[in-house]
Amino acid sequence: MxxxxxxxxxxxxxxxxxxxxxxxxxxxxxxxxxxxxxxxxxxxxxxxxxVPSPTYAHQTISNLLWTWFRQNVPFDVSPATAVGVAISHRNTFEPDVVLLKRPVVAESHYFDAEQVVLAVEVVSPGTRRRDRLEKPADYADAGIPHYWRIEQNPVHVYAYDLVDGRYELVADSAEELIVTKPFDLRLPVRDITP
Structure with missing residues (x-):
């Protein structure tokens, strides 16, 4: 069809x-x-x-994280917002922020899950169930190696790594998120707080 x-x-x-x-x-x-x-x-x-329109705070967190990634991640990955991830022919998502393996085709709106290093969702009242349960399960099924969930009020970041087909919490903080994968990062949470 x-x-x-x-x-x-x-x-x-x-x-x-x-x-x-x-x-x-x-x-x-x-x-x-x-x-x-x-x-x-x-x-x-x-x-x-x-997908509901994001609130000002939600969008600010996403944009601040994108900016922080642009300044702090290795050149072999590229941060993006408002782009789609094709999980399958009948399933797509638009994470709030993604890190994509380079090269990135600038004209693309959708990227295959294999190109995604990290998917990030900022949780809002209307997306709680999807961001906490549904999307992580689908991202894991698609083999996306890392998933971050950011809660608001106060801003708190949860980092997960894919282990044996499921995400395991590896770090969380409302002050400074420290992870070693996909590379060493020390994210001061105040840097992404509106």
Whole structure:
């Protein structure tokens, strides 16, 4: 099946086709064919899931972490925000921040899971279950070697490494996160706190 453009509803606003949603028949090609005015979505088992807009604090944490990574990670990885990770043909995610193995194709919006070194999610009230349970399990199934979860109020970072197909907590802190993988890092949490 080829991706068909998704038309706006009677009000002029984009919305997923209810029949295709029930059939769970969306693919990554459909996501790539979304109109420019469509909301941010992730694909979960063939169903389009609208991702809530991040709050100011959420976005600030993501942007500060991206900036910190740009200044402190080795050149063989590149930080990014608001890009997709293709887990499978029927599953995509848009982590808040990722570290990608170089080279990175600048025109790409989606990257294969094999290119992701670290996926980071900033937890918000509307994403708690997904960021704490669902996404880590799917990132682990996709073989993404490292996952960080950042809680807000106060900002607290949890770092996980993939061990035998599951994430294990290796460090957490509300002051300074110290990890040795994917490389030695000492992240002062105040540097990513709004």
């Amino acid at each position: 080829t991706a068909q453009p998704i038309e706006p509803d009677a009000s002029g606003m984009w919305s997923p086709d209810p029949v295709r949603q029930r059939l769970a028949s969306y693919t990554i090609e459909d996501v790539l064919a979304l109109p420019d005015d469509a909301p941010r979505v992730e694909l979960r088992d063939g169903v389009l899931v609208v």
